[in-house]
Amino acid sequence: MRSLWRWIVSSSVFLSITSVHANGWNMPRGVTDVSGEIYGLHMTIFWICVVIGAVVFGAMFYSLFRYRHSKGAKSANFHEHTTVEIFWTTIPLLILVGMAVPATATLTKMYDASEADLDVMIIGQQWRWRYEYLGEEVAFTSNMSTPRAQISGEEGFGEHYLREVDEPLVLPINRKVRFLMTSDDVIHSWWVPELAVKQDTIPGFINENWVNINEPGIYRGQCAELCGIDHAFMPIVVHAMEEAEFDAWMVERKEAMKQEALGVDREWEMQELMARGETVFESICAACHQSEGQGAPPAFPALAGNARLIEDREWHIQTVINGVSGTAMPAFRNTLNPVELASVVTYTRNAWGNDTGDSVQPADIARRLAQ
Amino acid sequence: MWGLIKSVLAAFLGVQKEEQRRKDFSASSPWGFIITAVILAIIFVVGLAGLAIWVAR
Numbered sequence: 001m002r003s004l005w006r007w008i009v010s011s012s013v014f015l016s017i018t019s020v021h022a023n024g025w026n027m028p029r030g031v032t033d034v035s036g037e038i039y040g041l042h043m044t045i046f047w048i049c050v051v052i053g054a055v056v057f058g059a060m061f062y063s064l065f066r067y068r069h070s071k072g073a074k075s076a077n078f079h080e081h082t083t084v085e086i087f088w089t090t091i092p093l094l095i096l097v098g099m100a101v102p103a104t105a106t107l108t109k110m111y112d113a114s115e116a117d118l119d120v121m122i123i124g125q126q127w128r129w130r131y132e133y134l135g136e137e138v139a140f141t142s143n144m145s146t147p148r149a150q151i152s153g154e155e156g157f158g159e160h161y162l163r164e165v166d167e168p169l170v171l172p173i174n175r176k177v178r179f180l181m182t183s184d185d186v187i188h189s190w191w192v193p194e195l196a197v198k199q200d201t202i203p204g205f206i207n208e209n210w211v212n213i214n215e216p217g218i219y220r221g222q223c224a225e226l227c228g229i230d231h232a233f234m235p236i237v238v239h240a241m242e243e244a245e246f247d248a249w250m251v252e253r254k255e256a257m258k259q260e261a262l263g264v265d266r267e268w269e270m271q272e273l274m275a276r277g278e279t280v281f282e283s284i285c286a287a288c289h290q291s292e293g294q295g296a297p298p299a300f301p302a303l304a305g306n307a308r309l310i311e312d313r314e315w316h317i318q319t320v321i322n323g324v325s326g327t328a329m330p331a332f333r334n335t336l337n338p339v340e341l342a343s344v345v346t347y348t349r350n351a352w353g354n355d356t357g358d359s360v361q362p363a364d365i366a367r368r369l370a371q
Numbered sequence: 372m373w374g375l376i377k378s379v380l381a382a383f384l385g386v387q388k389e390e391q392r393r394k395d396f397s398a399s400s401p402w403g404f405i406i407t408a409v410i411l412a413i414i415f416v417v418g419l420a421g422l423a424i425w426v427a428r
Contacts (some may be wrong), residue, residue, distance in 0.1 A: 085386040108427055 028193050031215045031240070037106045037194030045099055047118065047140030054094075091235060095249070111197075113210040116178030123296070124181075124223070125186030125335060127230035127287060128326075131169050134180070138253050141335055142167050143283040146231045148291050151233075163220045166283055168237035170253075172246035173213045181207045185330060186228060192236055200225060207318035213240040228328075229286045229299075264362045266336045273359050277347025280340045285348070293352045299328055304352035313349070320345055321368060340365040379408045383415075 029039045067073035074185075110166040121132040121318060149155040158164070161315045171177050181190055183201040191198040194217075199209045221236035241249065282291065288300040295302035309316050311366060320341060323331035340360040350357045378395050381387040395404070 081387050082386060082388050086384070089384055104423075104426065324402055 006114055007071055012287055030196050031213050031219065032195055032211050034106070034110055034211075035194065037109070038196050041099075041106060043104055044102075048099065049097065058323075088351075102224065103271065104252045110209075113178045113208040115176065116210060117175040118172070118177045120171075120177060120179055122179050122181045122201060123171075124183035124185075124190065124227070126179050126185050126228050126330060127234040128154065128284070128334065128335075129169075129190070129236060130184075131233060133250070136173075136250060136254070138250065138257060141165050141284075142169060142237070144235050145283070146233075147153045147338075148282075148286060160220065162232060163222070163235045163237070167237055167239045168218070168239040170241060170246065170249055171211070171213060172243045173304060174243060175241050176210060176212045179209045179211070181209065184334070187225050188223050188227045188234070188238060189225035190221070191224035192219050192238055194219040195221075195238065196223055215363070216240050216242055233287060260337060260339060264366050266363075267361070268342070268361060270341075270350075270359050273343040273346040274350060275343075276339065277343035277345070278351070280336065280344040281347050281351075284332070284336070292350065293354075303348050306354075309348065313356070313358060313360075316349065317345055317365070317368070321365070333369055338362040340371075341365045375403050375407050379411055382408070383411070396406060399412070 027039060027042055029036055045359050048076060050344070074270065111187040119134040120359045121130075121134055123130040123132070128144070131142060142165045144162065145164045146158065146160075147155065150157055150161060179190070179197070179199070182203045182205060183203045185203060187203070188201045189198060190201055193334050195211045195213065197209050199207050201207065203233055219240065223231055223234045225231075225235075227234075249343035281289075284304075289295050289303050290300075293302060295304075319329065321331065321333045323329045336344070339362045342360045342365045345365075346359045348354065349358060350361075378387070378391065381391070398404070
């Protein structure tokens with residue numbers, strides 16, 4: 001009997017310790033001071049619950065066993081015991097207040113997004129994230145980069161299946177970064193466990209949050225609010241860099257944006273537009289219209305062999321720029337730049353046997369956007 | 372008056388002696404308890420809000 005008890009106790013202790021610290025079972029400690037505090041609170045409250053559980057259930061099972069009917073135990077018959085009642089009311093009250101004090105202090109810290117070194121606007125879109133570095137003139141859209149062939153099962157899973165993007169959010173370490181979070185369409189939620197940020201992005205509202213990352217690295221997350229058919233396909237990747245490395249990246253990214261803007265004015269060759277258009281289509285459009293343009297009717301119409309698309313060039317351009325209200329087709333005027341818009345329209349007008357032979361120039365799109 | 376406050380505070384905590392409960396329920400009117408409870412509840416809420424404001428400052 002004694003060895004059985006010893007076995008039960010030792011295996012429970014082993015299980016609780018391993019499950020608490022085993023990778024993936026518990027919440028991560030994270031890489032910010034706030035995430036460390038949240039982890040500390042979580043573990044403190046967890047152990048308080050363990051002790052309460054052990055005492056309450058221990059007393060209950062001991063009483064059940066020790067004073068069982070077969071041993072001749074008689075139940076006591078009394079109405080009240082004020083001292084005991086005050087005791088068991090006051091103790092939980094003190095425990096709750098004891099937990100609330102540090103929890104409130106951490107909450108206050110979490111909501112203090114003031115005096116940030118960098119502001120990043122995070123915009124949720126069906127089904128991608130857009131990041132705008134406010135005051136830096138750098139903005140881009142981050143799309144899932146897991147190949148469609150992996151999702152459909154034609155290829156094996158990659159290392160970061162459904163948790164990889166074409167362009168991660170790049171942030172510096174040791175600087176306070178404020179996030180201003182909103183959405184263009186439905187409610188999404190930007191969630192990166194290692195940063196202890198899980199914030200809804202709501203159309204028409206701007207929510208605030210902040211991080212000050214301590215360690216460089218790649219941190220992955222997901223949309224945490226069911227937002228439509230491709231909710232599972234809008235992952236988040238944050239690349240945290242040393243400050244000097246981040247500054248260099250920012251200069252490089254600004255230059256790339258400048259070059260992209262310069263490219264708007266020149267005449268683009270058909271092959272260039274097609275190559276760029278294919279990349280844009282794969283990352284932005286293929287989620288709904290499918291890789292071969294076959295679509296998924298009735299919600300997502302086919303583009304391959306689509307008579308209206310082939311015959312009405314103007315309608316095609318307007319649809320991509322402004323979307324179609326009342327349908328799942330969003331407006332891409334704020335998501336894609338003129339080069340991307342022109343190349344994806346050209347691509348869809350000439351791929352999969354559409355063969356219209358015409359192209360759309362970025363300068364033409366830029367004029368329409370300016371109107 | 373002190374007895375009234377003690378009974379209301381006991382009700383706030385949720386613990387009362389059966390003997391005292393009987394005595395309270397034999398009172399001629401409940402209004403003394405109601406008014407005392409409303410005043411104490413207001414003091415409690417205002418005190419809690421004041422504490423929260425003071426801590427968050």
